[in-house]
Amino acid sequence: MRGVAVRLTAMVFAPPDRIVTDRLVIRRESADDAAVVADAIDRNRTRLLPWMSWATGEAAEVSTQVARIAGASEQWDAGDMFDYSIFDLVDGSFMGKIGLHRRIGPHGIELGYWLDAEAEGRGVMTEATTALMKVALELDEIDRVEIHCDEANLRSQAVPRRVGFALDRIENRPIAAASETGRHMVWVYQPDCR
Numbered sequence: 001m002r003g004v005a006v007r008l009t010a011m012v013f014a015p016p017d018r019i020v021t022d023r024l025v026i027r028r029e030s031a032d033d034a035a036v037v038a039d040a041i042d043r044n045r046t047r048l049l050p051w052m053s054w055a056t057g058e059a060a061e062v063s064t065q066v067a068r069i070a071g072a073s074e075q076w077d078a079g080d081m082f083d084y085s086i087f088d089l090v091d092g093s094f095m096g097k098i099g100l101h102r103r104i105g106p107h108g109i110e111l112g113y114w115l116d117a118e119a120e121g122r123g124v125m126t127e128a129t130t131a132l133m134k135v136a137l138e139l140d141e142i143d144r145v146e147i148h149c150d151e152a153n154l155r156s157q158a159v160p161r162r163v164g165f166a167l168d169r170i171e172n173r174p175i176a177a178a179s180e181t182g183r184h185m186v187w188v189y190q191p192d193c194r
């Protein structure tokens with residue numbers, strides 16, 4: 001009787017809880033992170049609000065962050081969203097947030113981010129995006145990572161450009177935050193199509 005080779009491939013439904021890069025620890029949040037995230041939102045509200053309408057005084061309250069992190073944890077377990085905080089590998093300080101969202105249709109996942117002002121301009125988000133993009137592409141049935149940003153958000157669009165994403169299209173969308181133009185850029189990284 002001839003042997004039959006069976007190749008078992010592990011299904012990967014969620015990325016790792018903790019990703020370490022040269023300078024960063026990118027870690028799934030727990031309730032213990034609520035205070036540090038609330039404090040960072042409070043200090044960065046005027047920078048974030050032009051692009052992120054959720055960055056209000058209410059979002060800067062610890063109780064809001066406790067509730068958000070609990071909801072994000074449920075979404076993680078359901079495989080809908082994987083939300084991380086970014087910390088300095090050396091001193092453990094909070095640097096910002098990055099996440100993956102399954103909300104762009106089959107085989108795709110959207111990556112979003114923001115940084116604390118202290119962490120801006122040092123390549124932190126380029127490093128975090130490069131790492132998270134790689135683990136996203138190892139997820140089952142994901143072959144495309146997208147980054148969405150408004151055309152006026154020059155710092156945000158520079159991140160996918162630097163990492164090697166291609167600008168796929170610009171769509172007209174309702175303006176969702178004060179500095180947006182409504183011209184919504186969709187940057188795509190899709191290894192098989194490059």
Ligand SMILES: CC(C)(COP(=O)(O)OP(=O)(O)OC[C@H]1O[C@@H](n2cnc3c(N)ncnc32)[C@H](O)[C@@H]1OP(=O)(O)O)[C@@H](O)C(=O)NCCC(=O)NCCS
Pocket residue numbers: 047048051052113114115116119120121122123124125126127148149150153155156159
């Ligand atoms: C969008 C945002 C995360 C980008 O942050 P950023 O600091 O510009 O991006 P990076 O961390 O990748 O850093 C890139 C900068 O660091 C510099 N840099 C230094 N060392 C670097 C390194 N090792 N690798 C890459 N870049 C490096 C780059 O030259 C660049 O500087 P420049 O802006 O003067 O050209 C940040 O501006 C932010 O939080 N904005 C507000 C919220 C927001 O808009 N979020 C996105 C909504 S779509």
